Amino acid sequence: MTGVNYTLDVAGRPLHILRNVGLSVQPAEVVAIVGPSGSGKTSLLMLLAGLERASSGRVLVDGQDLTTLSDDELTLFRRRTLGIVFQSFHLIPSLTALDNVGLALEIAQPELPLASTRAAATEALAAVGLADRLHHRPAALSGGEQQRVGLARAMIAKPRLLLADEPTGNLDQKTGARVIELMFDLARRQHTAVVLITHDPGLAARADRVFTMTLGELTETTSTGRG
Template identity: 55%
Template sequence: MAIVGASGSGKSTLLGLLAGLDVPSTGSVKIDGVDIFKLDEDGRAALRKQKLGFVFQSFQLLGHLTALENVMLPLELRGDQFSGSQAREKAEQMLGRVGLSSRLTHYPKFLSGGEQQRVALARAFVTEPPLLFADEPTGSLDAVTGAAVMELMFSLNRERGSTLVLVTHDPKVAELCDRVLTIAAGQLI
């Protein structure tokens, strides 16, 4: 599903609310029947860890971690099913899937924008979340790189079976989605 609208219309705020990153003044958000705002911050973090993936426009990679370490991080944070070697193997496989097998030990500052976004995609999909949010995932990329990243994101989405909710101002990206919601001045139209 795509959420579209002009800059400043509230698209990213809505995505932040859906992910439990922002707290609403009224209303509720339910994920799998759980009102996420009845949970405390630790509870929301635990829910995000188990059920959500997130791709940010500005990549949000940790600069002191390599590409491999950035992708391993959500697996290690889950802790419940991945030992260090299992997390490493799964992260390596995911980076291979996004075409970055040769860049595992590179830090974000040594990666192009497109490579950084592919690391971010690998990090978001590596835990196989049931729900994936993407906030303007191609907003800071040139048109060619952005198109390649979108193709990769939709391909990963089909393979992994996640529900994908993305924010975009690009009508071409929105056309690729099964459903499009338009927001203006903080209201769904």
């Protein structure tokens, strides 16, 4: 994205949420964004997901300028190009791990035969270490396991871009670190670009590049780690 401004009208007055934000992420590259609460991090992800529209500037994802797409085109873009991992997992409580993950592929690729969808979901769950949890419902899984299901769901359709908004916010630090390792590993293997929002500087430091959001302004703060 380049020169992106995001301004909302709140009670007749402009509220500047993002100011002249630029960010570019390459395939297989992991970018972390840190910054205080209310600084605009989630808003940035909403623009990258095409769930909100920039007030000005360009938002290019995988060669598509989201600012020029219709709502229907944005829906297709999300199905084909994006994976999203949420802080609170957002799994469907009545569905097993296998069906939660399978459903995501069914939505992305409805033409795929059911047997192929189930086989792919089984494989995706195995890739996150849950081969023996296929038929568990979310309530029967630990937080770390639920987020690994969330990760398998986000990655099953081989997205070009993975967006993660504080995905470890509901996990203890050690479990969170393992989920993040897994996310980075899967993303690099599938050549998926990752934008990860995190409060944890230790997790952010594992990304290829780190950015800090302050009052709607994004600056690169990658440390070279070599002094």
